Amino acid sequence: MAKSQQTFNKSEKEKKRLKKREEKRKKMEARKLEKEEKGGVDSIPFAYVDQFGNLTDTPPDPADKIKVKAKSIVLGIPKKEDVEEEEYDPIRKGKVSFFDNSKGFGFIIDTEDQEKYFCHVSGLIDEIQENDKVQFELEKGNRGMNAVRVKLI
Secondary structure, eight states: OOOOSOOHHHHHHHHHHHHHHHHHHHHHHHHHHHHHHHTGGGGSOOOEEOTTSOEESSOOOGGGOOOOOGGGOOOSOOOOOOOOOOOOOOOEEEEEEEEETTTTEEEEEETTTOOEEEEEGGGBSSOOOTTOEEEEEEEEETTEEEEEEEEEO
């Protein structure tokens, strides 16, 4: 006679699996009954938005509706009107805080906003030294704004 292939451990696992399946089925039936008792979809609360953009639980009054003509709606970005831009002076004044002639670069401090700007020898018109007062223009460089077209005052 051959031994049964069904071990005690296998039968216990099968019993647990069947028990879980039965519990799941009972929970699903209980949820269905609860949903039917509450009234289904009608019991879900709605939120309305009034004319001021506030959320309310009461529907808006149809008399407060504002009629909008479809032609008055602009799609896309509105065209830029002639807005007067404030005059921007590209020429700035500053003081040379550091300059190394052997390496060919230095830094200039702007007198208006006390910002430090990098200055390369290729952007110089006149030769400069430390503590010289200069005028310059700004140009975007790899690591920020650079002082270019630097002249002595």
